[in-house]
């Protein structure tokens with residue numbers, strides 16, 4: 631990958647606002663957020679429940695449109711994509727871990743992963759082998775023939791992660807990917823996502839309320855009430871992670887007033 635390619639953001643948000651109108655109520659879930667994410671980066675959206683993490687990821691996935699501001703995906707404004715183009719882009723270049731997993735109940739675990747490989751050009755056997763390899767890497771090969779309804783939340787989460795990375799996506803958006811996992815399993819997942827960014831040049835954006843994930847991030851955007859209230863560089867910026875060193879919740883952070891709450895929102 632040349633320098634120019636790695637410097638172009640795969641996804642960017644420019645003063646993005648998302649307002650939901652429902653039941654006569656107007657609710658601003660995202661209020662003037664700007665960010666850019668590039669290849670080789672792991673960005674953490676860190677914030678409490680209701681701070682707008684899922685909405686922001688959904689906007690960056692092109693699954694909903696901003697009320698104000700602009701989303702750019704793979705160098706092109708979201709507004710310029712036709713629906714079919716966006717679907718193809720998502721199928722070929724993007725991977726998602728949804729908070730609710732969204733596994734297909736009528737398919738086995740292995741088939742749930744295989745299905746995202748349908749545009750990969752590989753044979754049925756090749757797809758099946760790749761799916762099984764991913765399940766093995768995630769420690770759930772024994773679940774390959776089971777149906778989602780029979781799995782624990784943590785097992786479902788790992789299937790969702792296998793599915794998100796199966797198509798070798800360039801941009802991976804993961805919503806609370808460690809939320810249902812025991813601590814050790816959660817750390818293994820964030821290490822996997824970190825390795826995808828550092829060793830494979832993927833752009834990974836993770837939403838979480840779990841401060842421990844900050845150890846693995848290049849940048850941490852703290853969200854509160856739909857706004858980025860602070861942006862920090864994470865320890866991963868040097869390409870090395872040293873979780874043992876710890877990073878406390880009140881670690882000093884370089885303030886960035888330019889990204890303060892309410893920009894572009896009245």
Ligand code: ADP
Pocket residue numbers: 650651652657658659677678679680681682683684685686
């Ligand atoms: P988080 O993922 O950080 O928990 P969300 O993005 O899910 O936050 O939600 C942010 C805010 O937007 C919350 O107040 C939530 O109730 C509201 N919200 C999210 N989705 C919708 C929706 N579809 N309709 C109305 N309000 C919504």
Ligand code: MG
Pocket residue numbers: 683684685729805
């Ligand atoms: Mg959420």
